[in-house]
Amino acid sequence: MDAVRLVALLPRLPTARTRLLDNLGRVRREVGPITPELSDALADHMNIRRGEVHEVVSFYSFLQVPAGAHRICTGPVCDCFGARDLLAQHPDAIEVACLGHCDLAPVQTRGDEIVPAVTHSTNEGPAIGLGRRDETIADYAARGGLEPLRDSLATDRVIGELKASGITGFGGAGFPTGVKWEAVSREPGPRYVVVNADEGEPGTIKDRYVMELRPHLFVEGVLIAMRFAEAEEGYIYLREEYATAQRRLLDAIEEFRVAGLLDGRSLELVIGAGAYIAGEETAMLESMEGRRAMPRLRPPFPAQVGYLGRPTLINNVETLAHIPAILVKGGDWWASLGRRGTVGTRLWSVSGAVGAPGCYEAPSGITTRELVEEHAGGFAGEVGAVVPGGAASGILPPEAFDTPLTRDALREYGAGVGSAAVQVFPASYSPLRLLAETMRFFAEESCQKCTPCRIGNRALHHLCEELEHGEAAMTREKVDEWLLAMEKTSICGLGQASPIPVRNAMRWWPELFAPLDGARSSSAH
Amino acid sequence: MTAMVEFTLDGRAVSAPEGELLVHAAARHDTFIPTLCHDSKLDPYGGCRMCVVDVEGSPRPMPACATRVAEGMVVSTNGAITDFQRTLTEMLLSEHLNASPGGRPNELLDLANELGAEAPLILPDAKREEYDDRNRLMGYDPDACILCNRCVRYTQEVMQCSALSLEGRGGQARIVPTWGLSWLDTECELCGGCLSVCPTGAIYEKFEEGTKRPERALEQVRTTCTFCGVGCQIDLNLDPETKHIVKVTSKDEYLPNEGNLCVKGRFAFNFVHHPDRLTQPLVRGEDGELHATTWEHALQVAADGLRGVIERHGSQAVGFLSSARLTNEENYLIQKLARAVVGTNSVHSCEST
Secondary structure (H helix, E strand, C coil): CCHHHHHHHHHHCCCCHHHHHHHHHHHHHHCCCCCHHHHHHHHHHHCCCHHHHHHHHHHCCCCCCCCCCEEEECCHHHHHCCHHHHHHHCCCCEEECCCCCHHHCCCEEECCEEECCCCCCCCCCCCCCCCCCCCCHHHHHHCCCCCHHHCCCCHHHHHHHHHHHCCECCCCCCCEHHHHHHHHHHCCCCCEEEEEECCCCCCCCHHHHHHHHCHHHHHHHHHHHHHHHCCCEEEEEECCCCHHHHHHHHHHHHHHHHCCCCCCCEEEEEECCCCHHHHCHHHHHHHHCCCCCCCCCCCCCCCCCCHHHCCEEEEEHHHHHHHHHHHHHCHHHHHCCCCCCCCCEEEEEEEECECCCEEEEEECCCEHHHHHHHCCCCECCCEEEEECCCCCCCCECHHHCCCECCHHHHHCCCCCCCCCEEEEEECCCCHHHHHHHHHHHHHHHCCCCCHHHHHHHHHHHHHHHHHHCCCCCCCHHHHHHHHHHHHHHCCCHHHHHCHHHHHHHHHHCHHHHHHHHHCCCCCCC | CCCEEEEEECCEEEEEECCCEHHHHHHHCCCCCCCCCCCCCCCCCCCCCCCEEEECCCCCCEECCCCECCCCCEEECCCCHHHHHHHHHHHHHCCCCCCCCCCCCCHHHHHHHHHCCCCCCCCCCCCCCCCCCCCCCEEECHHHCCCCCHHHHHHHHHCCCCCEEEECCHHHCEEEEHHHCCHHHCCCCCCCHHHHHCCCCCEEECCCCCCCCCHHHCEEEEEECCCCCCCCEEEEEECCCCCCEEEEECCCCCCCCCCCCCHHHHHCCCCCCCCCCCCCCEEECCCCCEEECCHHHHHHHHHHHHHHHHHHHCHHHCCEEECCCCCHHHHHHHHHHHHHHHCCCCEEEHHHC
16 A cells, blocks of 8 residues: 555545545555555545445455456457456456457456457447547537537427437336436426446447547537436446546536536536446445445335435436437437337447447347348358347347347347347357356346345356256256246346346257256255 | 324235334234344345235335335235245355354244245355454354345444445355454444344354353343443343353343343343352451351441541541442432532542543
């Protein structure tokens, strides 16, 4: 520990509990990895009980490792593309569940540097327009930006356009945005706006593309939301691994401030510290309030009781990036962009065994085959399975490639469209391995609070590893009971949705689960 | 006065004060809903999920420990919902390696017996790092912990101290004294409140006075703690054979302490059976030795001695020191004795320092 630097830094750190995560991040970067001594010193400075800071520090993956650490992603796509070999070559590297650069798999970071170097493979879609990178706010304005922000933004008109567009949240849950905005607007002030930029669902890279390529568009979306909600304070909760996005957002916010477009409002970044569950909206609020990122019990919902107990409008990055176009060109125009009777466009993160992994704006209602062939350079070799929308969305067999990637169409396959993160796995990669890696991810990222998620995911991960060796400790009947208990009694979406890929795999690759029928059914005790 | 609401509990029309937790309202109507992480002294947590019930209109079961009754609510606590209790119990058993490290009651095993639940497997990462603390009062076996977090919440919400932490997440999550220190090196006051709320006995009294009997086999005698004037209500737990006190417990319904104790009340009872304990009045004789006598004689000797001092040196030569073990009323009488009878203002209680 560098005592001199700590002593110099501590007096400059704010003492409000909401600054705990931020302070821990600064101590980590400016002094060193958080040791018990550093944790206690910060706890004493902030007048928080030491044990509570210990709880927070130990919750996140990165606070106790050096800021310059070598990290290797072992998310499913990176695992498929040789992450384990990389780990074997670099025994000092830290294994990370997902680094959010699945288009570059296998990916590593050294400090803030991404290896291999970041490239963007994308297209110029009608609503977000990722095809060109905006360098400055002037670039953005020259492409037609800032129009809505200069408008009056009457509440009724905004709600009307959002509802006409049919836009639903693009974070994964898919709640109708217009309904959410209307609900928040009916709650008494003061209200907050919080943006979920903690993109952590394996395979999902779309929000990073938006923040890296069109930060001004996104910031305009946030400011529209803040004006709508009459929020004086807005926060963007950004995952720590997105250093470029962080820099671009800070620059963009400063440009908006200089241009007088912040309107006296405060828009700040909150930087995460490595915890997938912090992307669950109530866990995010807990994290922002300086506690472990453990989901809250609902009801009440954040629209009523959110950040610091106030009504809070929480939206995903991509959702907000669609709002300016909806307000300029109209909700009906946006709705008309869909394919096969669905509404709108969205950003598809495409990774794995395709010609051109990247992020593409394409209509809702597109099929896997259309998406990959029209945008992502076609399938690379024989494909074994596709994950349609992030780890919890399910696992699809090749027969589903011509099914529209919509909530309704995928229901037939017991899957969902989630965050539209299409991960294509070659036939050489066993679906069981994919499932085992997926369950390992959920097991490690479970916040531990509720029994079904904490224990169920670990048991299923163990079971998948056993099945890879043709063994099973649980009977099929018992597995079904445990999956049902996870789905129905878990507190948040993590435990509720993690049974989906298991059920999908059992349905589409039944031969891999044959050992369940001869499982040791006697008790372990 | 709190308004009453009408709701339906397993088909019966019942009433409860508005906002009462469902688990408590159901208990008053003789419907027992199992819980592990719930403690009425603590804020609702809803972690173990053992208490989930069906609430009409809710897309998924709701935790009765964190759901408040509302007018017209239709609640079902039986039927298929009880399958979840068995499954959740199986899950907890699958990492519950040491069922009874210190002889304390184990509510998880009670539930398992009642529901016929057995662990279908033992998780390969169930074994947790051992914790050995140099303090002589409290032991902790992480393998018996079910992460209900009651102990940690007790330290934070009731004791307002930093003694235990919920550390890490996922399979690595564990409960441990802050930063893995000995309790003696944290803010812990060794009150033992954490062990009193632990549903599985993972935290337990190391200080067992000569019995291996489980707590439930002990006889309980309710009494008042003698250590200070607060008058905490305690249960002396006796070995049924030797009739010796082997531990001290308390109950939530006991006033004024509501089941809470301090380090002395919970752990410092070994004086009761100590061979050096004074059990009758003693007066030093001409031979310089102490001799057993009656209270009348002992008090007479003390009174004569005090009177002698006052006669020879005046009232100001006498001072009174009273014990922290006395009640307010007894302390009042001591100062009355000092001021009104002896005539000195030199009176002090060790509680004031």
